[in-house]
Amino acid sequence: MPRIPLGDWADNVVSFLRDHFSGLFDVVSSIVSGMYDGVDAVLTGPQPLLLAGILAVLALWLRGPLAAVLAFAGFALIDSVQQWHQAMDTLSLVLVATVVTLVVALPLGVWAARNRTVSSVLRPALDLMQTMPAFVYLIPGIFFFGVGVVPGIIACIVFALAPGVRMTELGIRQVDAELVEAAEAFGTPPARTLLRVQLPLALPTIMAGVNQVIMLGLSMVVVAGMVGSGGLGQSVFTAISQVDIGLGFEGGVSVVILAMYLDRMTGALGGRVTAVGRRAAAALPQRAGRRVLAYRPQASLAVVGVVALALVAGGMNVFAGSGTNEATVPAKDDVGKGRSIDMGYIPWDEGVATTFLWQEILKERGFDPKVTQYDVGALYTGMSTGKIDFETDSWLPTTHASYWAKYRDSLEDLGSWYGPTSLELTVPSYVKDVNSLADLKGKSGEFKGRIIGIEPGAGEMKLLNDTVLAKYGLKGQYQVVAGSTAGMLAQLDRSIKAKEPVVVTLWSPHWAYDTHSLKKLKDPLNAWGSGDGVHTLAHKGFSAKEPKVAAWLKGFHLTDKQLTSLEAAVHKAGQGHEQDGVHAWLKQNPGIVDKLAPVGS
Amino acid sequence: MQRLRAGAGKTELRESGDTAAVIDASFEVAEGEIFVVMGLSGSGKSTLLRTLNGLLPPTAGSVHYEGRDLTALDAAELRHVRAHGISMVFQHFALFPHRTVVDNAAYGLEVQGVPRPERQERAEEALRLTGLEGWEQSWPDELSGGMQQRVGLARALATDADVLLMDEAFSALDPLIRREMQEQLLELQRTLRKTIVFITHDPHEAVRIGDRIAVMRDGRIVQNGSVEDLLLRPADDYVASFMADVDRGAAFADRRPAAGVKAHA
Numbered sequence: 022m023p024r025i026p027l028g029d030w031a032d033n034v035v036s037f038l039r040d041h042f043s044g045l046f047d048v049v050s051s052i053v054s055g056m057y058d059g060v061d062a063v064l065t066g067p068q069p070l071l072l073a074g075i076l077a078v079l080a081l082w083l084r085g086p087l088a089a090v091l092a093f094a095g096f097a098l099i100d101s102v103q104q105w106h107q108a109m110d111t112l113s114l115v116l117v118a119t120v121v122t123l124v125v126a127l128p129l130g131v132w133a134a135r136n137r138t139v140s141s142v143l144r145p146a147l148d149l150m151q152t153m154p155a156f157v158y159l160i161p162g163i164f165f166f167g168v169g170v171v172p173g174i175i176a177c178i179v180f181a182l183a184p185g186v187r188m189t190e191l192g193i194r195q196v197d198a199e200l201v202e203a204a205e206a207f208g209t210p211p212a213r214t215l216l217r218v219q220l221p222l223a224l225p226t227i228m229a230g231v232n233q234v235i236m237l238g239l240s241m242v243v244v245a246g247m248v249g250s251g252g253l254g255q256s257v258f259t260a261i262s263q264v265d266i267g268l269g270f271e272g273g274v275s276v277v278i279l280a281m282y283l284d285r286m287t288g289a290l291g292g293r294v295t296a297v298g299r300r301a302a303a304a305l306p307q308r309a310g311r312r313v314l315a316y317r318p319q320a321s322l323a324v325v326g327v328v329a330l331a332l333v334a335g336g337m338n339v340f341a342g343s344g345t346n347e348a349t350v351p352a353k354d355d356v357g358k359g360r361s362i363d364m365g366y367i368p369w370d371e372g373v374a375t376t377f378l379w380q381e382i383l384k385e386r387g388f389d390p391k392v393t394q395y396d397v398g399a400l401y402t403g404m405s406t407g408k409i410d411f412e413t414d415s416w417l418p419t420t421h422a423s424y425w426a427k428y429r430d431s432l433e434d435l436g437s438w439y440g441p442t443s444l445e446l447t448v449p450s451y452v453k454d455v456n457s458l459a460d461l462k463g464k465s466g467e468f469k470g471r472i473i474g475i476e477p478g479a480g481e482m483k484l485l486n487d488t489v490l491a492k493y494g495l496k497g498q499y500q501v502v503a504g505s506t507a508g509m510l511a512q513l514d515r516s517i518k519a520k521e522p523v524v525v526t527l528w529s530p531h532w533a534y535d536t537h538s539l540k541k542l543k544d545p546l547n548a549w550g551s552g553d554g555v556h557t558l559a560h561k562g563f564s565a566k567e568p569k570v571a572a573w574l575k576g577f578h579l580t581d582k583q584l585t586s587l588e589a590a591v592h593k594a595g596q597g598h599e600q601d602g603v604h605a606w607l608k609q610n611p612g613i614v615d616k617l618a619p620v621g622s
Numbered sequence: 623m624q625r626l627r628a629g630a631g632k633t634e635l636r637e638s639g640d641t642a643a644v645i646d647a648s649f650e651v652a653e654g655e656i657f658v659v660m661g662l663s664g665s666g667k668s669t670l671l672r673t674l675n676g677l678l679p680p681t682a683g684s685v686h687y688e689g690r691d692l693t694a695l696d697a698a699e700l701r702h703v704r705a706h707g708i709s710m711v712f713q714h715f716a717l718f719p720h721r722t723v724v725d726n727a728a729y730g731l732e733v734q735g736v737p738r739p740e741r742q743e744r745a746e747e748a749l750r751l752t753g754l755e756g757w758e759q760s761w762p763d764e765l766s767g768g769m770q771q772r773v774g775l776a777r778a779l780a781t782d783a784d785v786l787l788m789d790e791a792f793s794a795l796d797p798l799i800r801r802e803m804q805e806q807l808l809e810l811q812r813t814l815r816k817t818i819v820f821i822t823h824d825p826h827e828a829v830r831i832g833d834r835i836a837v838m839r840d841g842r843i844v845q846n847g848s849v850e851d852l853l854l855r856p857a858d859d860y861v862a863s864f865m866a867d868v869d870r871g872a873a874f875a876d877r878r879p880a881a882g883v884k885a886h887a
Contacts, residue, residue: 222718
């Protein structure tokens with residue numbers, strides 16, 4: 022069978038689009054992010070409980086008192102677990118994605134309903150969009166739209182478009198042909214038949230489609246969190262990548278509350294806005310005693326309630342706004358003058374610790390630094406497009422070699438701040454008979470033929486599969502299980518509890534060596550190569566744009582002791598409070614900010 | 623078409639993948655008469671009806687209405703004729719479920735662009751004619767089948783079209799209600815004098831309301847004549863067997879009032 026270069030074609034198409042249509046993508050990007058910023062400003066503006074009140078009034082209007090109480094309780098819970106801001110970011114993302122999806126899907130659905138050819142061309146295209154794993158287009162999406170909220174929204178749109186189009190098409194096709202004929206028989210022009218007969222009668226089905234669009238969009242937010250779209254997706258993604266079960270659950274529950282609210286409300290909306298739906302609701306028998314629960318305010322009353330709460334929210338914002346003031350930076354230290362710098366990081370401990378350290382340093386130097394966690398592929402792609410200014414956690418020349426090779430032309434290396442590191446396969450120290458990689462040969466039965474790996478995109482995994490296994494003749498004997506760092510650590514923990522033999526991919530420095538009694542397998546053939554340095558990489562041109570910051574980063578170095586104490590401090594402060602950990606560490610190391618970021622020079 | 627002209631039958635044509643619903647059906651309908659087209663299902667009568675208002679354009683042949691060939695009109699002109707001159711009543715009523723009874727009756731006027739107060743008034747008048755006074759604000763699904771078809775009839779009458787196309791209008795109703803509706807139609811016709819083309823598969827209905835009846839078979843009109851012609855001088859055995867169980871006495875008795883009106887006209 023000849024090799025069909027399908028992947029090369031796709032690669033070429035992506036390059037072609039990026040080179041020739043970047044203007045178009047920029048326009049789309051700024052429209053979508055503008056919409057998002059607008060919606061997000063409205064949703065994150067008011068006090069959480071006031072907005073929860075507004076949402077509860079909507080629930081009262083659409084579904085009655087019980088739904089209103091539950092909605093308020095649900096949103097209060099989100100606020101209480103400190104996911105409010107993230108939840109509103111996610112809500113904004115979903116709302117914008119839904120609006121854009123509907124703007125595209127409704128005309129397409131109508132067109133497909135009226136034209137068999139369009140319908141049969143659209144069907145496989147929609148199937149493709151809905152079933153193609155999101156990551157396949159999420160990473161190219163970064164080429165076009167940069168990291169951040171836009172590719173997340175685009176991914177939601179791509180995923181949710183199919184039900185929007187299908188349900189519109191289905192709804193219109195389902196309208197009784199005799200009714201359409203009747204409209205025509207009375208001389209109705211086609212456009213009017215569509216607007217006055219077909220669409221109103223298709224509306225219940227279309228609303229079911231809207232509901233699905235929202236639900237599918239919401240189901241994409243966790244994936245979108247991996248490319249830095251923020252919100253609850255980011256909470257969940259961060260939590261699972263750091264085995265923070267508690268935060269993961271809180272983020273997950275918040276997603277569920279949002280999903281249930283949106284699902285029930287859009288479901289009920291169909292009944293409130295369509296004539297057919299109102300008829301069905303009015304026909305329901307009203308049982309005595311249930312009256313209270315069946316109460317629905319008039320639309321006008323609901324509007325009054327929403328507006329009143331919104332005014333209160335607005336008023337409180339005005340007064341609150343005058344009270345808060347950013348901590349001012351002394352003029353002599355103010356290098357940044359409020360310029361923003363975007364930093365990205367992958368959830369590796371030394372990366373997290375140093376990223377938040379630099380965020381704090383840059384703040385003290387008058388910059389407006391933003392930090393966002395990414396999947397490793399998204400991080401490099403984002404940095405190569407300039408959406409991310411720099412990151413501090415590239416292991417070179419070995420671990421991240423493939424990313425460096427792919428993106429080196431659009432990146433600059435600001436040097437290594439820590440090293441050397443090492444990569445290794447590791448077993449618990451109670452596994453007595455295996456001390457070196459060579460000892461693994463022929464013992465696959467003992468380890469169930471598995472080497473527990475980390476993220477499939479990790480440089481260590483590539484090196485292991487491509488070089489290490491072959492050099493020691495382990496190919497075919499062991500299967501490298503790809504998953505996540507968190508999964509690997511969980512499996513390690515589990516095996517140690519059960520005293521089972523296990524072999525995992527690990528690296529030094531890593532806190533697991535402190536927590537467990539482990540044994541690094543020797544590498545007599547030097548298959549892992551010499552140790553990496555942990556490098557700071559920036560988008561090409563960063564040192565020209567911010568020479569001062571680049572100089573600081575080039576001079577950045579941490580000793581073993583500094584790094585481990587910083588990691589420990591950040592770890593201790595806990596997920597979501599990294600900044601506090603950095604503060605505590607800075608207090609123990611007075612003067613270090615001036616040393617790492619000297620103003621005078 | 624050429625093969626049809628050469629005398630090929632419907633079955634013969636179907637073997638080659640085409641379907642001809644109406645092959646040879648020439649007739650004229652006089653102003654103010656009820657012209658019934660009768661035939662079994664599949665005989666092409668509904669298709670024939672839809673060529674009259676252009677819902678289905680014929681592949682050959684023409685339709686003349688008020689001196690104009692409807693098949694030669696463009697889409698907008700054709701819509702104007704449908705909105706003002708030829709209205710239609712459907713077998714399954716085809717009422718819009720998202721509109722109230724009065725809004726359904728006013729539909730044609732809305733398409734014509736009649737302002738709201740006037741169309742409301744005319745729709746109510748049409749509903750009064752069909753005996754639905756007091757039901758204006760109800761919804762179609764709250765009415766019985768017979769009442770729903772009265773709304774359908776009111777919708778067709780409200781536009782003041784001269785021609786009514788009625789496609790098996792009463793076939794979906796119970797026999798008792800059907801009879802009631804037939805009587806009401808005849809009653810209305812006495813005062814309104816519309817030109818009505820009525821499609822049915824029921825010979826009893828045909829002889830009861832038709833001034834003239836055309837019998838269709840396999841897309842062709844096999845006989846076109848008065849009730850007397852069909853009963854007393856059937857063109858062939860097919861027509862004869864069709865009319866076999868019609869009660870002749872009752873048929874002629876039923877004709878008298880309508881015939882009387884005709885005599886006066």
